[in-house]
Structure formats: structure tokens, C-alpha cells
Amino acid sequence: MDVWPVRGYEGQMTAMDERTKEAVRYLGYGRHAVDDKTRALVQEVFTELEQAAGPRIIYRIFELQTFGEERVEIGGLEIRSRSLSRNMKGCERAVMLGATLGVEADLLMKRYSVTQMSRSVVMQACAAAFLEEYLDNWQKGLAESQRQEGYYLRPRFSPGYGDFDIVHQGEILRMLDSAKKIGLTMTDSSMLTPTKSVTAVIGLSKEAVPCHKKGCETCDKTDCRYRR
């Protein structure tokens, strides 16, 4: 008997949970049906990650000011970015956050790159999806508590999205004291370490603004093979 009774596109999309769909997308399947073997591997790797990885998050809420079309100030940090300004329009405060799956995920990926490359690649995708899922769940809680204070959340916006320069990553990490608090650091070239990590800002406004869901759709690179 087939363990994964998935045949064709329709059945698959209903049977797959959100993170599986995301992982499969990261693996470059686009809108194609995923094969059973890969799908089984994806499930296995998620289980492995759940046991090994210790996701951690640190966040702080800062006052926010926008100046014109391309300047935002969050807790004294000045950021020049049109896309961020657009995203933060009408916000009074912003949540700054850093999150990481920890070194364990990196160690596992490194280990499988020596013994089983297919698993390493699948883990890369699953780890990214796992971290997103973790953040989504955390954000639900945050949205609820902010609602009680009268604030609505904007989508998460990370350095590297649009013209939000990746070098701001360092300042965000410092403001959060993330190295000490969750072990999230950065290389000299502004890459987050451990690699499965995220920094982001979330605008808080008094008004609910209907907006697109996440970063992917806001990106200008419409021919991306990993696009949602």
C-alpha cells in the first residue's frame, strides 16, 4: 500500500499542510505535483527538525516615525527605504524581531551534505518553512495581544526585501541584544548565523489596513521560480 496516497495536483493541495507546501515550493516544484518519495522525505525531515532544532525568538517594541516617502525611524534607528516606508505608512510603533532555529539545524544540514545530499537539500527547505511556521504561530499570539491595546499588525518585513538594505541587520541585532539572548549573530558580510534565522520589523497601527499577506508577493522579481 502506498503510504502517501497522493496522485495529481488536486488531492495533493488539500492533503498538504502549509509548511509542507512551502517546503515543496522552496525545492523548486513550483506548481508541479511533488513525487511521493520527496514528500515522504519532507515529512521525515520535519520530524527530525522538530526533535533537534530549538527555535528561539526575541522581540522589542519601539516607537516609529516616518518622514516622507523613504525614511523611517524605529527606536532611533534611521532606515532609508521606499518599500519599508510604504509598508509602515500610518504606523506609530514597530516590533523588531530576531528568530533562529539554532545551530542544530545547521549541524544536521552539514552532516547530511556529507552522507546524503538529497536529504541536506530537503532539510534546507524544511528548515526555512519550519522557521516561517514558527514565526506565523508566534505572530498570531502577538496580533491578539496587540489588538487588546488597540493595534493592528502589518506583514513582517525583513532586511533584504525591496530596497530595505541588508546591512541594517547588524543594527537590529544590536538593538535586540540577540547574540546574548538567543544566540543570533552575524558574519562580517551581514549574513545571519546560525543560517536558519530571520530578522524583521512589523508595523503597528491603530487602523486595520487590508494588505497582502507576506513578503513574497511584494517582491519585484516576478519571474522567480520560487514565487508563491
Added chain:
Amino acid sequence: MILERLGKELIYFDGGTGTLLQEKGMRPGELPEIWNLTHTEEMVDIHRQYFEAGSDIVLTNTFGANALKFHSTEYELEDIVAAAVVNVKEGAWLGVHDGREVYAGLDVGPTGKLLKPMGDLSFEEAYEAFREVVQYGEEAGADLIHIETMSDTYEVKAAVLAAKENTKLPVFATMIFDEKGKLLTGGDVASVVALLEGLRVDALGINCGLGPEQMIPILKEIMKYTSVPVIVKPNAGLPKQRGGEVYYDVLPEEFGEIMRKIVELGASLAGGCCGTSPDYIRALVRKTKELKNLDKRCMPPKEHTIVSSYGKAVFLGEEPRIIGERINPTGKKKFKEALKNHDIDYILREGISQQDAGAHILDVNVGLPDIDEPKLMQEVVTELQSVSSLPLQIDTVDVKALEAAMRVYNGKPMVNSVNGKQESMDAVFPLIQRYGGVVVGLTLDEAGIPDTAEGRAEIAGRIIKEAEKYGIQKKDIVIDVLAMTISSDPKGAGTTLDALRLVRERYGVCTVLGVSNISFGLPYRPAVNSNFYTMAMQAGLSAGIINPMSEDMMRSYYSFCALMDYDANCERYIEKYGNQAAAFVSGKQAEITLKSAIEKGLKEEARYAAYELVKIQAPLEIINEQMIPALDTVGKGFEKGTVFLPQLLMSADAAKLAFAVLKDELAKYGDTQQKKEKIVLATVKGDIHDIGKNIVKVLLENYSFDVIDLGKDVDPETIVEKVIEEDVKLAGLSALMTTTVVSMEETIKLLRKKRPDCKVMVGGAVLNQEYADMIGADFYGKDAMQSVYYAQKLLKEEM
């Protein structure tokens, strides 16, 4: 002297400074260390308040004062550190009214960077940064070095070594644990204690991260293992956020109350961390100074024999442990070959497969004539600890190689070995004293191996006694009474077993044994080995050095553990053998061709098919008729978009296993392998994302290229040097982000200058054809298969 008081009385630390600095007007984003020079009065006043509150040790305001974290164009690190020490002494002069002896502790915090291999900071760079600050501190008159808030065992090792090797000051070290008793980098309490005690810190403990209540379980755990005085410095509870402000939820009275419990549990040095103030220290002093038995803080010595890796501790002495012996060239043609060809991946796979098979510790021996053993040993240890969480046993007779490996080892290693010869002990014990470790003592001396149990036990006694001179405790010595083959000495096994029992009884030390020597020269060795293994465990063997890939040995091991109640409810035994009958059935592989197995990405089937096929067909024919066509089919499918990356790589993994089978066969015919074309691959300087490069590597290897993988974050110079040294015609470079494409361009420029005939192919997330042209690459591989096609076109068609 602080050292004379340690463990004999309760010593009080200071508390946090952050809040006090803010109250005195420090703005967010300012570097607090600069205040030592610009706001001397305020700094002195903060220190004074702590001395008045009762602190015996006040820390300098130098938490972030290291070259990696402190970047100022105006102020010199040396001046900052010097002023910081003076400020504490001033504070003492103003704040101590009862004439008690107090101390300025040089505060050393983490670099804020992650060490290699997960980050980009090398161990030696971290060491240098710490060396600088501790030397300044000692020159300025600090009384002790306090390394704190560390969350990485590797970084704390660099800091402690820097302090011990460059100053004469006492060294304290405390780390951040989370509520589960783990470091952010995964280490547990026992592994941290083993490491720090091995490095001979004068006191160790826990600070920051948690409030006093949450620290209690961790303190209890620390007390179980440590023999040195313990420091506890909690935050003022857990952080809460109100509005934009962060505050802590435990007030001074409550803090003092919980700290009293902590002192009663055995902490010898107590203070506060984030959110605490002089009021907290006052409360702490008030609640604890009346406690009885404060003068009996001496830590009873603990007898656990512990080796550790970055992530876990392995205890010897109770349940028997397995030391995997496979990383060793002795008698292994393929392993020797791998060492000569610098095939590190082969060695890593030997390690990982032993871990998967159930090993608890991995023995590492890379000794071959004509090999730079110190360099190779250091490299293999570094690489192994990035793919395996098992502690390592460094196995070498080359003292330089031993030291090189011990220095970079992330944890408390096992060392194989020292023996009863004076020369051996003179060379090895100083290294154990310096880096920590559990050392294997072989019971042989200048006169050889005694042929009686008593003779061997005597040598063991001498080794233990000599070790005492270096302060090496008995718990850090494990004795190997040596197994001699029964084919030349019929009483050999009996003597060894007697010696095992004798050594355990007489000295109470742990034991190891290279078990398989016993059967040397006999047919069907596994039968003798596995039975002798059981007998040795019965005689008190703590850890057998065995081949965990041998089912006979593992059967003995699991059976012994089940029989002797080391395996609760026989759980591990059942897990291992519960499906035995079923496994035999599925062992019969379905009939499937090698070509089809590779196309479908079926690893075991591919291995089996290759194994069967090689009995009737020549390896090169199999490669050309089955494997290459299969890989081509999959590759084409990938290009067309009908096969996806995971499937492509499953096929690659399957092909790799089949190749391994064929390689063995080819080796039998001697050197009939075709000459392979060399390709250098590297992820460029500054870039730590190497998955793309690794994918390309696997595929190129499948297509019979000889890939020289230089890893990630590789200097342009290293890449060029390798290209020249190996006379390589094609280099592949990967980069993930715009910030690192710069180093890609730099590498290409240098290659063009030094080796214009070497072509360069590039790939990575931010690259495209335009970008690749701009930085001067010869080829842009938009996916992994494209790189293979390019390499084939360039290197194979030329021939």
C-alpha cells in the same frame, strides 16, 4: 588573595550596571565602555555603591571591550581597560568602610560572533581578541579575570586559554543556560563543567538569562558534577516589556530570599546580573550573612569520569561505552588512500556511520608515514566536530599532533594515549594539565608489556601517581591493560581479564581495551572478538574500542546491557532486534536494474544491483552502460522540468553508493582507473552558505570529476594557491548574496593574474548571466546540471 578565600567563605559579587548607567544618562546605542574615560565620576560612583552594598568583587565596565565588538576611532582599547580597572579601585577606596579585602574583577564578555564552522570567526582570532584584553587587564592591576555570559563552549575555551596562557591571574568563567539546562549552542551542564574543570578555571557557574528561581535546578545539576567553587549571578527575574521599556519581575527582597536558598544549595560566590542594583546586593547580603556553615564551602571532589563534545557529556564507569575504532588507517587500504588523497569526506562518513551504528565516542587516528600529522589531525578533528556530536578520542603517538588537536577540540577530549615510560608521561601529562582531557594509560613501560596481571596493575599505579604531580585526578585516567593475541600467548586473554579486575578493584579507575587484538592471526575473528568483548565487560571494562559496524560486536554489547540491567525494560535491545525477522525478509532486494535504481533514486537497491552486477561485468562497462545513461536521463529530466532537485540528488546519492561498490572492485585490478580531471570548488570569502556548491560537487563527482572542495568562506589566495598547486583547469565559485559577490570578483581577478588558463564557472542565488559577465566569469551555471555540462564540454571533450 582571593584564591585563599575561595570555597572557604561566601563571596559577594556586584550586580548589573546597565540600568544604573541609563539612570546616569547613558543613551541607547552608546558604547558603555567609553564611559570609563568620559564619565569617570559616574562610573566610580556606581562601583562605590556596590562596595557599600557589600560586594567583595566588583567587575570592571569592560563587558564588550574586545577588538571584535568594540569599534571606536576615538578611544584605544588599552586606555579603556586601564581606566576601567582604576575606576573600580577608586570605587573600593570610597565605598569600603569596614576594611575588608575586595577585588577588581576584569569583566570579559563574549565577542558577539559565532565561531567556525557555523559562524565566520576562527578559534585563534577569538583567542587573540581575548588575549589582548586580559593582558591589558593584568597590566592595569585587575585582581582576577571574570569571563561571563558565554553561550558557546568553544568561545569560552578560547577565552579561558587566553587568560591562563597570558596572565597569572585567577580565572572565573560563567555561562548562560536556558530553562532546560542547555546552552544556546546546545551544550548540557555536565559537558560545560567537564570542559571548564579540564581547563582548570578557579571557579565556574551560571549568570544571566534566567532569574534566581529558574537557576535553582541548573545549580543543583552543576553541584552534582563540579569540584570547584560555584558562582551564581541571576537576573532580577525574567524580562517583561511595558510600553517600550524592559523591566524585570523580581524585587530586591524576593531576590535576596531566593538567593539564600541558592547559597544553601552550595553556591560559593553570589551576585546579580541584568536588572539588579545595589539594593539587590544589599538584600542578598542581609539574607545570607547569618547563614551557618558558610566557612565550609569547600567542594567535595566528584569522581565522575566525563568526556564531552560541544553538545554532550559521556560518562564512563557505569554502563559500558563504545569507542568506535574505524577512523584509523591501520590495515585499511581504502582509508590510507583517503588520507593520501586528502579525502576528508571519506573520514567524516566513517565517523557518521559509526555514530549511527551506536558508538558513544569516536577514536581518531590519522597517522601515516610521510604525512603532516599535526596539520591533518587538527583538520580532521575540526571537521568531525562539525558533523558529529560525539566526543572524540585523539589517538596519536605524535605529541605535536596531539597538542594541535587538543587545542582546537571543542570539549574535553579523550586522549589515546600515555604509557608507563617516563618519556611518554613527561610529554603527555603537561598537555592534559593545560587543555583538560581523560587520558588512556597503557600498561607498558621501558621493559615492555608485563605478562602478569600484577605487573600491568603496577604500571597503572605508577601512571596514576605520576599524573598527580600535574594535578591530574584519578577520574581523568582510564587504564588500558592491553589485549594480546591468544594465537601467540595462550594465557593472553586470562591475563588481560585478571588485570582488568585488578585495576578496577585496586585503583577504582575506568578502563578501556582495544578488544579485537585478541584474535589476531586466527580465522573467523568476529566469533572470538565478540565473546571476549562480553567477558571483558563482565570483568569491568568501561569502554571497548571496537568496530560498531560489526554486528557480532553490537550483538554482544546490546545483550550485555540487557542482561546486566543497563537497558531499562530491554528497550534498546527490543528496538534493535525486535524487527529482526522482518529485516531478513526485506533483505532480499527486489529485482531491479542498476540503471533503474539510480533513475528512481533507490539507494539500497542501487548498491545491491551494483554488487550483483560486478560479479559478471567489468566495472568500467557498468559505469558506461548503466550508470552514466541513468544519470543522463535524470539530468535531462531536470533540465526539462520533469525531475526536481530532490529527485536529481536522490539519484546522485544512489549512484554514489553504487560507485563505492565498483571502486572496491576497480581497486582489486590495481590502478586501472581512468585519469580524472580536477576541479576546484569553493564558496567565496565571507560567504557561509555552501549548499549550492555542495550540490554541484555531488553531481560532478558522479560524472567522474576529481573535485577538490575547499569549503566555505575561502580566501581568494587559498583558491588560487590550490589551482596552481594541483594544476587545475576549472574552478567553480559560489556566492549567495550581493555582499559576497565582491569576493567572487576579487577571486576571479586574482586567478586571471596568477593563472590565466584556468576557467571559472560561478553560481549562486543573486547571480545571473549579466552579473557573471560583469565580474568576469567564463561561465554562469544557472543550476547544478549546467555546471556539469560545462565541465564536460571543457575538460572531457578536450582530451
